[in-house]
Every structure is written in structure tokens, then in C-alpha cells.
Amino acid sequence: MPKPLSFHPPETAHLPPLSLDALRNRCSACSMHELCLPMGLGEADMDRLDAIIGRRRKIPKDTLLYRVGDTFTNLYAIRLGHFKTFQITQGGDQQVTGFQMSGELLGMDAISTDLHHCNAVALEDSEVCEIPFTRLESLFGDIPPLLRHFHRMMSQEITREQSIMLLLGNMRADQRFAAFLVNLSSRYAARGYSPTSFQLRMGREEIGNYLGLTIESISRLLSKFKKQRLLKVSNRAIEIPDLALLKEVAAGTCTCD
Amino acid sequence: MPKPLSFHPPETAHLPPLSLDALRNRCSACSMHELCLPMGLGEADMDRLDAIIGRRRKIPKDTLLYRVGDTFTNLYAIRLGHFKTFQITQGGDQQVTGFQMSGELLGMDAISTDLHHCNAVALEDSEVCEIPFTRLESLFGDIPPLLRHFHRMMSQEITREQSIMLLLGNMRADQRFAAFLVNLSSRYAARGYSPTSFQLRMGREEIGNYLGLTIESISRLLSKFKKQRLLKVSNRAIEIPDLALLKEVAAGTCTCD
């Protein structure tokens, strides 16, 4: 157990938000509203969604947002920051099941049983929007585009996991790691950040765990890629000189060794 | 490429179903209605669902139900039989992403882009119910329990895939295979079949592919488990003398080697 995780209490000490906050916190004012749940909604519908969204919570680094076995009441939209989700095996070690960033939804795996199936922890100081699921459900009938996009987000999660299955089942270590970086790159691009230069928000160990590899393997791959000029690496800062080439490595079609 | 897959034409030559067929095909008459999409619906709501469901199609063994890139119009509920879903990697080899049996839903990964992301093929002569997704969506507003259960089924798919990620990322070969058998066992149990004695519907190669192993490894594990009296095996017939023990092997807590 590397570091003790604190647990964010379900009820924070925040006062009911001032109207200024309420304005600042609105979906329409959020930079993520074109990626997040309200995607494609008109002004009026977005306001209705706003109305049911609970607190905007700050989640400090290394704080659990929810844990396995918690009863499911909220989905969480990431407003700012990064999270990881992980399960604990019988052996007691963890398996990272995903890294989530702003605009992405946490907790969808809990709908099936009303119990959370994984733990979610902030990788840095972050902010989430609480979305009470039963209230969200009550909106679905009235706002078909909202329902439609919600389904797309769930489906996307299924697709994402399928591609991880493919990665874990079929790819060699270097391909996995390259694919991981390419994936991060495209997600940052979608958020308006540089696709070729970014900070890793997670440690080597977490990356390795996610990819079914050890920390040593990740470290070696990083060194190897650096030597091959596929990457420039400085601690957690990554620069990708040739994204197309990295994609080829991920695909296994790279001529270079 | 082991065997040439035929592709089932989108429009079959079937005449419009006779009223007798219509009756026989109703969800309420289907043995799977307590597991499938109509789970928990009342008589009236189930009839409304019935009304939008398209053809009940027979899918012969080794026939593709849909393939990567097909436009998404229907979900498919498996009425009878077994399917596998798989993707094709750049290298040209396949990755099996799941085995589906009666009462389970196929195609949910296609909602996100309106394009199918995997191929689905029948492992034996099977039957599916076509569920036109836009018509299903039109019912969601009117039948909240239907929507609710649909969400549960999607969420369950996410959970299922997470457990595969855990399996592929963390478990050794013997644990994977044991977990696979335990999973099949519980799904057969849920359908009223024996949890300790069943036929594998898929070949060794497909199992190995699903579990990130080779056919040889599966074969060796089968022999090893047989030797340890964990299993009785005869071709594709499996018998599990001690399910609890097999679960321990899957968990890695087994004392026996």
C-alpha cells in the first residue's frame, strides 16, 4: 500500500451556493459542456439539467470519490482534473480499470446493481459535478437528446473497454504503451490541449498496472522510446515528436525496432 | 482464417409472421423474458415492447449477425443459442471480446457512433429478436421500467468488461481459465441449466483468444485440471465436480497446485 487514501466525506461543509457561484457553475459556463453530458442541448434544456445537478465538489489529490460497495446515488462529471478507477483483487492488489479526465463521466458501472464496483480516486486536485441519478432519470423522458447522449456515453465506455481488452489480450508491451500514449494524446486534443506535449497525471506504477505490465517494464519502455527518439521524456512530461510514428508502433506495423 | 463465414442477408425471405407465430414469438411466451430486456415489465408494457420488435431471425451456425462498420439500426436479443463477438486487429488476427447466450443483448457498443465496432457470429444455430433502436428509444419515455432495465443491462456490460480487464491484466493462465468456467457456470445456472455440467459452445482456440492465451495453453490447462480432478472433460463436455474449489483456483487462493 503506497499511500494512505483519505476519504472525502459525503457531506461537505459548503453552504448552499451563492447565486454568483450558481451562475459560474452552470453547465453552459463550463468549458466541458461540448464533451460532457449536456452536449448538444439547447439553452433551455441545459438549464433544466443544471437544476438537478447537485453540488460541485472539490476533490483533493489522492482522495477517494467513491469506493467499492458504496451505494450508488450519483454519477460524477469531471469538471477539472484527473481520476483513476481501480478494483481490488482477492490477492489484495489493485487493477486500474481506467484514467478519466475532464468532461468524462464516472460511476456508470454502478447502475446495474446500485453499488459501486470500483474505487475512484483523484490523481490531482479536481472538481466534479454530482449528478443524482434518479433525478437524471426523471429528465430523460422530457429531454430525448439528453437520453440519447447519455446512451452514447455509456456505449462509448463499452467500446473503450473493448479496446483495452484487445490491448491486454493481443498486444506486446511496447504496443500497449504506445497505444496508451496515443489514446491520451487524442483525448487531450479533443479538449483543446496539445496532442504532442502533455504531463502524465499518473505514476509509472499506475500506468503499468493499467496496461498489465510492471513499473519496471514501463520504465524500460520509456527509456527505449527515448533512445529511439519516439518520445522526449522528463519525469512526467511527455513530448511526442512524431505522432504518426507512435501510432505505427501501437499498431505493430513499425519498421523501426 | 479457419473457416469462411457466410453473411446473413439483411432481408430474409420470410413472409410476414402468421398470427400464430406472432403469439408464439411474444416476449411473454419467451423463456428468457425474466433475464432479457422485458424483465420486470407488466403485461401491457410487454405487449408494447413486442409491438416494436422486428423479425425473429434464425441465424445459422457460423453466420455473421453483423460486422464491423455496419450501420447500427438494431440491437439483438438472443432468444436461443450462443454468439461470440470479436474485433480484428491491424495485424489481421481476431480478438474475441465476449461470448453471449440467450437473454443477452448484442450491439450496445454500436450506439456511440451508429456503427458496429465488432463482429458477431453465431456459435451454433441460433435465434435473435431484432430490436430497432430508434423505436426502442421512442418507448423509453413511456415505459420508465424499460429504460431502467436497459440502463442496467448496459451497465452490466461495462462491469463484465471490467472484470475481463482484471482477468487479463492480473491473473495467471490457470486463474483465467478457471474464472472463465466459473462465469459460464453461473450464467447457465441463471438460465436454469446445470451449473456443473455443460457443453462448451466455442472451440479451444476461441477460449484462448478471449483469455489472452493460446490454444495450446488452454489444452494444457484442461489436461492439468483433469489430472487434478478439478474437471471432467470429454471433448467440449465439461463437468465440474467441485465448483467451490474451482472458484478458489480462479481466486488464486487454492492450496492445491
Add this chain to the structure above:
DNA sequence: CGTTCTTTTGATGATGCTCAACTGGGGTGG
């Protein structure tokens, strides 16, 4: 600055893959 945690690097080894040969069952056709 010292302590602690993370990362890097090296040496060794095990798990599961590859390649190859063999077995056995089921269907086909002479």
C-alpha cells in the same frame, strides 16, 4: 539537506508462446 518515495537499471528466472509432431473423431467417398 536529510528522508522518503519514485524511477531507473541490471541480472536472473518463470510463465506462457512458438514451432512441430502426433492423436483422435467425424464426415466423405470409393
Add this chain to the structure above:
DNA sequence: CCACCCCAGTTGAGCATCATCAAAAGAACG
């Protein structure tokens, strides 16, 4: 009916990849 073939599965030997163990180096934090 039997011989044959073909495919799926089994078994063995050697090997590659990646894990494990160990130790040192580098960041981060007070």
C-alpha cells in the same frame, strides 16, 4: 464398410518476453 482425409485438439521441446529481485539514482517534501 472401410479407408481416407481433415480439422480440432493434445503433447513435447526450446525459446522469448516480461516479471521478479536487488540496488542505486533521482525527485519531492518538509
